[in-house]
Amino acid sequence: MTGSFDAVLIGAGHNTLAAALHLSAKGWRVGVFEGAAVAGGAVKTGEYTLPGFRHDWAAMNLSLFAGSPFFRQYGAELQRHGCAFVPVARPFASSFPDGSWLGVATDRAETMANLARVSEADAATWARLCDGFGAEAPHLFGLLGSPMTFRALAYFIFKTLRAKGVGKTLDFTRFLLASPRAYLDETFADARTKALLGAWGMHLDYAPDIAGGAIFPYLEGMAGQAFGMVIGQGGADTIISALVAAIRARGGVVECGVPVARVLRSGDRATGVELADGRVVRAAKAVIAGVAPRNMARLTGAVTPAFDAGMAAFRHAPGTMMIHLALDGLPAWKAGAALSSYAYVHIAPSLDQMARTYAQAQAGLLPDEPILVVGQPTVVDPSRAPAGKHTLWVQVRMAPGVIAGDAKGEIAARDWSGAAGPFAERVLSILEAHAPGTRAKIIGQRIVTPLELEADNPNLIGGDQVCGSHHLGQHFLFRPMRGHADGSTPVAGLHMTGAAVWPGAGTGANPGYLLARRLAGA
Numbered sequence: 001m002t003g004s005f006d007a008v009l010i011g012a013g014h015n016t017l018a019a020a021l022h023l024s025a026k027g028w029r030v031g032v033f034e035g036a037a038v039a040g041g042a043v044k045t046g047e048y049t050l051p052g053f054r055h056d057w058a059a060m061n062l063s064l065f066a067g068s069p070f071f072r073q074y075g076a077e078l079q080r081h082g083c084a085f086v087p088v089a090r091p092f093a094s095s096f097p098d099g100s101w102l103g104v105a106t107d108r109a110e111t112m113a114n115l116a117r118v119s120e121a122d123a124a125t126w127a128r129l130c131d132g133f134g135a136e137a138p139h140l141f142g143l144l145g146s147p148m149t150f151r152a153l154a155y156f157i158f159k160t161l162r163a164k165g166v167g168k169t170l171d172f173t174r175f176l177l178a179s180p181r182a183y184l185d186e187t188f189a190d191a192r193t194k195a196l197l198g199a200w201g202m203h204l205d206y207a208p209d210i211a212g213g214a215i216f217p218y219l220e221g222m223a224g225q226a227f228g229m230v231i232g233q234g235g236a237d238t239i240i241s242a243l244v245a246a247i248r249a250r251g252g253v254v255e256c257g258v259p260v261a262r263v264l265r266s267g268d269r270a271t272g273v274e275l276a277d278g279r280v281v282r283a284a285k286a287v288i289a290g291v292a293p294r295n296m297a298r299l300t301g302a303v304t305p306a307f308d309a310g311m312a313a314f315r316h317a318p319g320t321m322m323i324h325l326a327l328d329g330l331p332a333w334k335a336g337a338a339l340s341s342y343a344y345v346h347i348a349p350s351l352d353q354m355a356r357t358y359a360q361a362q363a364g365l366l367p368d369e370p371i372l373v374v375g376q377p378t379v380v381d382p383s384r385a386p387a388g389k390h391t392l393w394v395q396v397r398m399a400p401g402v403i404a405g406d407a408k409g410e411i412a413a414r415d416w417s418g419a420a421g422p423f424a425e426r427v428l429s430i431l432e433a434h435a436p437g438t439r440a441k442i443i444g445q446r447i448v449t450p451l452e453l454e455a456d457n458p459n460l461i462g463g464d465q466v467c468g469s470h471h472l473g474q475h476f477l478f479r480p481m482r483g484h485a486d487g488s489t490p491v492a493g494l495h496m497t498g499a500a501v502w503p504g505a506g507t508g509a510n511p512g513y514l515l516a517r518r519l520a521g522a
Helices: 014-025 069-080 108-116 120-144 150-177 180-187 191-203 215-227 238-249 293-300 305-313 337-341 351-362 416-434 450-456 510-520
Strands: 003-010 030-034 085-088 092-095 101-104 229-232 253-256 260-266 269-275 280-289 319-327 344-347 371-375 390-399 442-448 494-496
Touching: 003 014, 003 269, 014 030, 014 069, 014 238, 014 510, 069 238, 069 510, 092 191, 101 108, 101 191, 101 215, 101 337, 108 120, 120 150, 120 215, 150 215, 180 191, 180 215, 180 351, 191 215, 191 344, 191 351, 191 371, 191 390, 238 253, 260 280, 260 293, 280 510, 293 305, 293 494, 319 416, 319 450, 344 416, 351 371, 351 390, 371 416, 390 416, 416 442, 416 450
Parallel strands: 003 030, 003 280, 030 253, 092 344, 280 494
Antiparallel strands: 085 229, 092 101, 260 269, 269 280, 319 390, 319 442, 344 371, 371 390
C-alpha cells in the first residue's frame, strides 16, 4: 500500500490539478496520479522540432484560464510558483484567397478600420455589439460559469428574467439555440466578416449550421476586442508547472508515469485506486476521475445499466492534426505584413467551406481544404525560439480519427501512418498559398496525427481536442449525460471532471473548480 489521501485524482490535466489545489486549500490531503510522463494532458510544451524551439503540444490560448474564477482566487499563489502570461493585443485574424484579410485588435478603432475595408455596415454593427457587450457579458459568463443543476439553472433563469424581462429573455434564449450561420447572417453583411468570426465555432465542434453554436463566434469576437488574448510565457505549460508546484507546496502529491489500473470499491462506495504497478491508494472522501466518459468502464467496471450506456454513447468531435514548425523567419503573408502581428491567423475562407470540411471529416474523409489555425506565438513571446527564429503552431481542423477516404481523391492511404505525410503536404500547400515562401523557411517539423494525440492522452479520442461534442444534446444539463453534469456518478465518492463535464472544453478550469467547490462546500 502506498498510503491514503482525502481525495485521489486520476489524471493531471489542468482541471484535475485545479480541483486538487482547491481541495488542498480547504484542508484536504490530495494525491494526483497521471499515466503520462509529464502532467498537463493537452496543455503542455516541449521541444518537439529542434533544441531551443518550444512548442505548445495542443492548447495555446490561455485566455480562459487567465480570466477564470479559479485564477481570480489562486492567481497570486500560482504566480509565486512561476505562472506567467504574455498579453496579446492582436488576438486573431483571417487571411482570404483573394489577398484580403480581417483582424480583431484590442484597439477598437483599429478593428473598426479593418472591418470598414470590407463593409462600413459591418463596422457599424461591430460598434453596436461592443457597446452592448458590457450588458450581455454577465448573463453569458454567468451561465457558462454556473453549476449545471436544475436549481442553479432555475436561479439563472430567474435572474435573467428580472434583468431582461420576458421578451429579451426569449431573444437571449433564441440566440443560445441559433447556429453560427443563422446568427452571422442576421448580424453581418460581408461574407469575410462572417468567416472571420465563424471560424471560432470550428474550435468547439460547431460547424456553421449546427444549432447552439452562435455563442462562440460572438463571445470570441467580443472577448478578443475587449480583452485580447493571453498565452503562456515560455509556453502553455506555465500553468501546469505552477499548479503542480502549488499542490506540492500545500502537502499534496503529484506523480506522473503511474497509470491507474482501476477504481476500488467497497459496496457502492469508491474507496481508492489500484495503480498499474500494483500499489493501492486509499481515498477517505473522494476519487475524482479526469477521464473521457468512454474510458470510465475500464476503471470502474459495470456501474448501472443507464450510466454505463450513457458513458459508452458519449460522442466525440472530429479529430485534429497538429503541425509544429521551427522557422528561420515569420511567414510573409500575401495579404500584408500586418498579419505577422496576430497571434492566430485563421485560414477558413467561407462558412460554406467550413461546413464542407466538417461534413467531410464527419464522414471519415480527409478534407480537401481543411481549416487551418496558424498560431504565431513568437510574435509576442520571442523566448520560445532562439534569437531571430520562430515557431509556428498549425492546428488542422478537422481530420478524421479513422480514415474512410480522401475527399480530394489524391491520398490512397487509409491509415495515419501512410496518410500523415501527404495530408500535411496538403496543409502546407494551403499555408504556402497564403504566405508564399513559408516552406523554404522550415528548419524543423513535427507532424502529430489524431491517433498520436489520443495515444499521448487517452481523453482525446480520435484526436478530438475538446473531449466530446458540445452540440445541444450533449451540453448544459446533458454534459456528459443527464443527471451527471455536476460530475457525480452513481457510485458514492466517485466523481468525474475534465472537458467532458459541464461547462466543457477550454482552459478555464471550470469543470475541476466547480466540482472541488461542491465537494468542499465552497
